[in-house]
Amino acid sequence: MKIKPIIYSILILSVLSCSDGETKKQLSELKTELEKTKTELNNCTAELTELKNTAENRFVRAKKLLSENNLNGAKIEFQGIVDNFKGTNDASIASKEIAKIDKIIEQKRIEAERKKALGYKVLKPTTRVKYGDLSLRFDKIWKGKRWSFDDYGHKYFLRDAERGNSHIMTRVSITSDNNNPKLPPILVYQMNNGELKLLGTLNYKFRRWEDYGSYLGNTADYGNDFAHSKTIPFNCGLELSNDKLKSGTIYIVLKKQGCFNRTKVDYGNPEIAYRQSLCNPKQILKVEDFDSNYVLLKKL
Numbered sequence: 251m252k253i254k255p256i257i258y259s260i261l262i263l264s265v266l267s268c269s270d271g272e273t274k275k276q277l278s279e280l281k282t283e284l285e286k287t288k289t290e291l292n293n294c295t296a297e298l299t300e301l302k303n304t305a306e307n308r309f310v311r312a313k314k315l316l317s318e319n320n321l322n323g324a325k326i327e328f329q330g331i332v333d334n335f336k337g338t339n340d341a342s343i344a345s346k347e348i349a350k351i352d353k354i355i356e357q358k359r360i361e362a363e364r365k366k367a368l369g370y371k372v373l374k375p376t377t378r379v380k381y382g383d384l385s386l387r388f389d390k391i392w393k394g395k396r397w398s399f400d401d402y403g404h405k406y407f408l409r410d411a412e413r414g415n416s417h418i419m420t421r422v423s424i425t426s427d428n429n430n431p432k433l434p435p436i437l438v439y440q441m442n443n444g445e446l447k448l449l450g451t452l453n454y455k456f457r458r459w460e461d462y463g464s465y466l467g468n469t470a471d472y473g474n475d476f477a478h479s480k481t482i483p484f485n486c487g488l489e490l491s492n493d494k495l496k497s498g499t500i501y502i503v504l505k506k507q508g509c510f511n512r513t514k515v516d517y518g519n520p521e522i523a524y525r526q527s528l529c530n531p532k533q534i535l536k537v538e539d540f541d542s543n544y545v546l547l548k549k550l
Contacts, residue, residue, distance in 0.1 A: 399455035432508025
Protein backbone atom coordinates (compact mmCIF):
# COMPACT_ATOMS: atom_id res chain seq x y z
CA MET A 251 0.00 0.00 0.00
CA LYS A 252 2.91 2.34 0.64
CA ILE A 253 4.22 1.88 -2.96
CA LYS A 254 1.18 3.60 -4.57
CA PRO A 255 1.78 7.05 -3.03
CA ILE A 256 5.40 6.92 -4.19
CA ILE A 257 4.32 6.00 -7.75
CA TYR A 258 1.74 8.79 -7.74
CA SER A 259 4.42 11.26 -6.62
CA ILE A 260 6.79 10.16 -9.39
CA LEU A 261 4.02 10.53 -12.00
CA ILE A 262 3.11 14.02 -10.75
CA LEU A 263 6.76 15.14 -10.80
CA SER A 264 7.13 13.79 -14.33
CA VAL A 265 4.04 15.70 -15.50
CA LEU A 266 5.20 18.90 -13.81
CA SER A 267 8.65 18.48 -15.32
CA CYS A 268 7.21 18.02 -18.80
CA SER A 269 4.82 20.93 -18.27
CA ASP A 270 7.66 23.18 -17.08
CA GLY A 271 9.75 22.31 -20.09
CA GLU A 272 6.88 23.02 -22.47
CA THR A 273 6.23 26.38 -20.74
CA LYS A 274 9.87 27.38 -21.09
CA LYS A 275 9.75 26.53 -24.78
CA GLN A 276 6.59 28.64 -25.28
CA LEU A 277 8.11 31.55 -23.34
CA SER A 278 11.22 31.37 -25.49
CA GLU A 279 9.13 31.41 -28.66
CA LEU A 280 7.05 34.34 -27.37
CA LYS A 281 10.23 36.22 -26.49
CA THR A 282 11.60 35.66 -29.97
CA GLU A 283 8.31 36.81 -31.50
CA LEU A 284 8.26 39.89 -29.25
CA GLU A 285 11.78 40.87 -30.28
CA LYS A 286 10.79 40.46 -33.92
CA THR A 287 7.70 42.63 -33.39
CA LYS A 288 9.77 45.30 -31.62
CA THR A 289 12.21 45.34 -34.51
CA GLU A 290 9.39 45.71 -37.01
CA LEU A 291 7.83 48.46 -34.91
CA ASN A 292 11.12 50.34 -34.75
CA ASN A 293 11.49 50.00 -38.51
CA CYS A 294 7.94 51.29 -39.03
CA THR A 295 8.60 54.21 -36.66
CA ALA A 296 11.77 55.10 -38.54
CA GLU A 297 9.94 54.92 -41.86
CA LEU A 298 7.08 57.06 -40.49
CA THR A 299 9.54 59.63 -39.16
CA GLU A 300 11.30 59.71 -42.50
CA LEU A 301 7.98 60.11 -44.29
CA LYS A 302 6.90 62.91 -41.94
CA ASN A 303 10.15 64.74 -42.55
CA THR A 304 10.09 64.73 -46.32
CA ALA A 305 10.57 68.18 -47.81
CA GLU A 306 6.98 68.21 -49.02
CA ASN A 307 5.53 67.50 -45.58
CA ARG A 308 7.85 70.01 -43.92
CA PHE A 309 6.64 72.66 -46.38
CA VAL A 310 3.03 71.83 -45.54
CA ARG A 311 3.69 72.14 -41.79
CA ALA A 312 5.67 75.34 -42.26
CA LYS A 313 2.88 76.99 -44.28
CA LYS A 314 0.33 76.01 -41.64
CA LEU A 315 2.48 77.49 -38.89
CA LEU A 316 2.87 80.70 -40.90
CA SER A 317 -0.92 80.95 -41.25
CA GLU A 318 -1.10 80.68 -37.45
CA ASN A 319 1.55 83.44 -37.13
CA ASN A 320 3.96 80.97 -35.52
CA LEU A 321 7.12 82.36 -37.13
CA ASN A 322 9.62 80.44 -35.01
CA GLY A 323 7.87 77.11 -35.60
CA ALA A 324 7.78 77.73 -39.35
CA LYS A 325 11.45 78.68 -39.34
CA ILE A 326 12.35 75.36 -37.65
CA GLU A 327 10.51 73.43 -40.37
CA PHE A 328 12.21 75.37 -43.17
CA GLN A 329 15.59 74.94 -41.48
CA GLY A 330 14.97 71.18 -41.40
CA ILE A 331 14.62 71.24 -45.19
CA VAL A 332 17.86 73.21 -45.56
CA ASP A 333 19.78 70.83 -43.28
CA ASN A 334 18.46 67.56 -44.71
CA PHE A 335 18.10 68.36 -48.41
CA LYS A 336 21.25 70.36 -49.13
CA GLY A 337 21.83 71.38 -52.71
CA THR A 338 18.22 70.79 -53.78
CA ASN A 339 15.67 73.26 -55.11
CA ASP A 340 13.60 72.63 -51.94
CA ALA A 341 16.54 73.77 -49.80
CA SER A 342 16.91 76.92 -51.91
CA ILE A 343 13.21 77.79 -51.52
CA ALA A 344 13.34 77.09 -47.77
CA SER A 345 16.37 79.39 -47.39
CA LYS A 346 14.45 82.24 -49.03
CA GLU A 347 11.49 81.62 -46.71
CA ILE A 348 13.83 81.73 -43.70
CA ALA A 349 15.20 85.08 -44.89
CA LYS A 350 11.63 86.43 -45.14
CA ILE A 351 10.82 85.21 -41.63
CA ASP A 352 14.00 86.75 -40.22
CA LYS A 353 13.04 90.06 -41.83
CA ILE A 354 9.53 89.94 -40.30
CA ILE A 355 10.95 89.05 -36.87
CA GLU A 356 13.38 91.96 -37.07
CA GLN A 357 10.59 94.35 -38.11
CA LYS A 358 8.50 93.18 -35.17
CA ARG A 359 11.44 93.72 -32.84
CA ILE A 360 11.95 97.27 -34.14
CA GLU A 361 8.21 98.02 -33.84
CA ALA A 362 8.16 96.67 -30.28
CA GLU A 363 11.10 98.90 -29.37
CA ARG A 364 9.35 101.88 -30.96
CA LYS A 365 6.17 101.23 -29.01
CA LYS A 366 8.15 100.82 -25.82
CA ALA A 367 9.89 104.15 -26.42
CA LEU A 368 6.77 106.10 -27.44
CA GLY A 369 4.24 104.34 -25.21
CA TYR A 370 0.64 105.42 -25.81
CA LYS A 371 1.84 108.20 -28.12
CA VAL A 372 2.14 105.59 -30.85
CA LEU A 373 -1.66 105.18 -30.97
CA LYS A 374 -3.49 106.91 -33.82
CA PRO A 375 -7.21 107.78 -33.52
CA THR A 376 -9.65 106.65 -36.19
CA THR A 377 -13.28 107.47 -36.95
CA ARG A 378 -13.99 104.27 -38.92
CA VAL A 379 -13.84 100.75 -37.56
CA LYS A 380 -14.65 97.50 -39.35
CA TYR A 381 -14.64 94.03 -37.82
CA GLY A 382 -16.69 90.92 -38.42
CA ASP A 383 -20.07 91.87 -39.95
CA LEU A 384 -19.98 95.44 -38.61
CA SER A 385 -18.75 98.78 -39.93
CA LEU A 386 -18.88 101.82 -37.65
CA ARG A 387 -18.53 105.48 -38.71
CA PHE A 388 -18.12 108.03 -35.90
CA ASP A 389 -19.41 111.42 -37.01
CA LYS A 390 -18.62 113.23 -33.76
CA ILE A 391 -17.07 112.47 -30.36
CA TRP A 392 -17.19 115.18 -27.71
CA LYS A 393 -17.79 116.24 -24.11
CA GLY A 394 -20.83 118.35 -23.24
CA LYS A 395 -23.67 119.05 -20.83
CA ARG A 396 -26.64 118.01 -23.01
CA TRP A 397 -27.20 114.57 -24.59
CA SER A 398 -30.03 114.39 -27.16
CA PHE A 399 -31.62 111.30 -28.71
CA ASP A 400 -34.95 109.73 -29.80
CA ASP A 401 -35.88 112.51 -32.23
CA TYR A 402 -39.31 111.78 -33.74
CA GLY A 403 -39.90 114.89 -35.84
CA HIS A 404 -41.37 117.68 -33.77
CA LYS A 405 -39.82 116.57 -30.48
CA TYR A 406 -36.70 114.89 -29.14
CA PHE A 407 -35.39 113.94 -25.75
CA LEU A 408 -32.63 115.65 -23.80
CA ARG A 409 -30.64 114.46 -20.84
CA ASP A 410 -28.75 117.25 -19.08
CA ALA A 411 -25.82 116.29 -16.89
CA GLU A 412 -26.09 117.09 -13.20
CA ARG A 413 -24.12 120.01 -11.74
CA GLY A 414 -20.45 119.15 -11.67
CA ASN A 415 -20.88 116.46 -14.32
CA SER A 416 -20.57 116.19 -18.10
CA HIS A 417 -21.57 113.69 -20.78
CA ILE A 418 -19.09 111.94 -23.02
CA MET A 419 -21.01 111.55 -26.30
CA THR A 420 -20.67 110.04 -29.75
CA ARG A 421 -22.72 110.11 -32.94
CA VAL A 422 -22.13 106.83 -34.71
CA SER A 423 -23.70 105.13 -37.73
CA ILE A 424 -23.47 101.35 -37.66
CA THR A 425 -23.72 99.19 -40.78
CA SER A 426 -24.31 95.46 -40.41
CA ASP A 427 -24.47 92.47 -42.74
CA ASN A 428 -26.25 90.61 -39.93
CA ASN A 429 -29.99 91.06 -39.34
CA ASN A 430 -29.59 91.14 -35.56
CA PRO A 431 -26.03 92.06 -34.59
CA LYS A 432 -24.63 92.58 -31.12
CA LEU A 433 -23.12 96.05 -30.88
CA PRO A 434 -19.64 96.74 -29.47
CA PRO A 435 -18.93 98.72 -26.29
CA ILE A 436 -17.65 102.30 -26.60
CA LEU A 437 -15.42 102.84 -23.59
CA VAL A 438 -14.00 105.80 -21.69
CA TYR A 439 -10.45 105.46 -20.33
CA GLN A 440 -8.27 108.00 -18.59
CA MET A 441 -4.50 108.35 -18.57
CA ASN A 442 -3.45 108.22 -14.93
CA ASN A 443 0.10 107.60 -13.69
CA GLY A 444 1.14 106.23 -17.05
CA GLU A 445 -1.80 103.80 -17.30
CA LEU A 446 -5.12 103.84 -19.13
CA LYS A 447 -7.79 103.16 -16.50
CA LEU A 448 -11.43 102.42 -17.32
CA LEU A 449 -14.02 105.04 -16.31
CA GLY A 450 -17.13 103.57 -17.91
CA THR A 451 -19.11 102.42 -20.95
CA LEU A 452 -21.36 104.60 -23.12
CA ASN A 453 -25.04 103.70 -23.50
CA TYR A 454 -26.72 103.35 -26.90
CA LYS A 455 -29.76 105.46 -27.82
CA PHE A 456 -31.49 105.63 -31.21
CA ARG A 457 -30.86 108.95 -32.91
CA ARG A 458 -34.31 109.29 -34.46
CA TRP A 459 -37.68 107.63 -35.13
CA GLU A 460 -40.00 107.87 -38.10
CA ASP A 461 -42.77 109.44 -36.03
CA TYR A 462 -44.31 109.52 -32.55
CA GLY A 463 -46.26 106.32 -33.18
CA SER A 464 -43.13 104.35 -34.00
CA TYR A 465 -41.40 105.83 -30.93
CA LEU A 466 -44.27 104.55 -28.79
CA GLY A 467 -44.14 101.17 -30.50
CA ASN A 468 -47.60 101.52 -32.07
CA THR A 469 -46.08 101.16 -35.55
CA ALA A 470 -42.88 99.54 -36.72
CA ASP A 471 -39.86 101.68 -37.55
CA TYR A 472 -37.86 99.69 -40.06
CA GLY A 473 -35.20 102.40 -40.05
CA ASN A 474 -34.19 101.28 -36.55
CA ASP A 475 -34.21 97.56 -37.28
CA PHE A 476 -31.17 95.85 -38.84
CA ALA A 477 -33.53 93.19 -40.20
CA HIS A 478 -34.81 95.88 -42.58
CA SER A 479 -32.12 98.58 -42.67
CA LYS A 480 -28.43 97.98 -43.22
CA THR A 481 -27.34 101.17 -41.41
CA ILE A 482 -28.74 102.66 -38.21
CA PRO A 483 -27.63 105.94 -36.54
CA PHE A 484 -27.14 106.08 -32.77
CA ASN A 485 -26.37 108.78 -30.22
CA CYS A 486 -24.38 107.33 -27.33
CA GLY A 487 -23.54 108.90 -23.97
CA LEU A 488 -22.14 108.46 -20.48
CA GLU A 489 -22.29 110.91 -17.56
CA LEU A 490 -19.12 111.40 -15.49
CA SER A 491 -17.93 113.91 -12.90
CA ASN A 492 -15.90 116.90 -14.13
CA ASP A 493 -13.36 116.40 -11.37
CA LYS A 494 -12.67 112.89 -12.65
CA LEU A 495 -12.53 114.05 -16.28
CA LYS A 496 -10.03 116.82 -15.46
CA SER A 497 -7.51 114.56 -13.75
CA GLY A 498 -6.03 113.15 -16.96
CA THR A 499 -6.37 112.84 -20.74
CA ILE A 500 -9.53 111.01 -21.79
CA TYR A 501 -9.27 108.19 -24.35
CA ILE A 502 -12.42 107.06 -26.17
CA VAL A 503 -11.91 103.41 -27.14
CA LEU A 504 -13.93 100.76 -28.95
CA LYS A 505 -13.64 97.09 -28.07
CA LYS A 506 -14.19 94.68 -30.98
CA GLN A 507 -16.76 92.54 -29.22
CA GLY A 508 -20.53 92.38 -29.60
CA CYS A 509 -22.15 92.70 -26.18
CA PHE A 510 -25.07 95.15 -26.55
CA ASN A 511 -28.23 93.18 -27.40
CA ARG A 512 -31.45 94.38 -29.03
CA THR A 513 -34.08 94.04 -26.32
CA LYS A 514 -37.79 94.69 -25.86
CA VAL A 515 -38.11 96.68 -22.62
CA ASP A 516 -40.77 95.91 -20.02
CA TYR A 517 -41.87 99.52 -19.50
CA GLY A 518 -41.24 103.02 -20.84
CA ASN A 519 -40.56 104.22 -24.37
CA PRO A 520 -39.24 103.41 -26.82
CA GLU A 521 -40.03 99.73 -26.38
CA ILE A 522 -36.87 98.66 -28.24
CA ALA A 523 -33.42 99.36 -26.79
CA TYR A 524 -29.88 98.03 -26.84
CA ARG A 525 -28.84 96.72 -23.44
CA GLN A 526 -25.36 95.86 -22.25
CA SER A 527 -24.56 92.24 -21.37
CA LEU A 528 -21.10 90.77 -20.72
CA CYS A 529 -18.65 93.23 -22.28
CA ASN A 530 -15.85 92.61 -19.74
CA PRO A 531 -13.54 95.43 -20.88
CA LYS A 532 -10.07 95.48 -19.36
CA GLN A 533 -9.77 97.76 -16.34
CA ILE A 534 -6.29 98.81 -17.45
CA LEU A 535 -5.28 98.94 -21.12
CA LYS A 536 -1.73 98.43 -22.33
CA VAL A 537 -0.34 99.60 -25.66
CA GLU A 538 -0.24 96.03 -27.00
CA ASP A 539 -3.99 95.66 -26.37
CA PHE A 540 -4.55 97.99 -29.33
CA ASP A 541 -2.88 95.47 -31.63
CA SER A 542 -5.95 93.23 -31.54
CA ASN A 543 -9.24 93.90 -29.72
CA TYR A 544 -9.16 97.62 -28.89
CA VAL A 545 -9.26 100.68 -31.17
CA LEU A 546 -8.54 104.28 -30.21
CA LEU A 547 -11.30 106.59 -31.47
CA LYS A 548 -10.30 109.91 -29.97
CA LYS A 549 -8.39 111.69 -27.21
CA LEU A 550 -10.27 114.43 -25.33
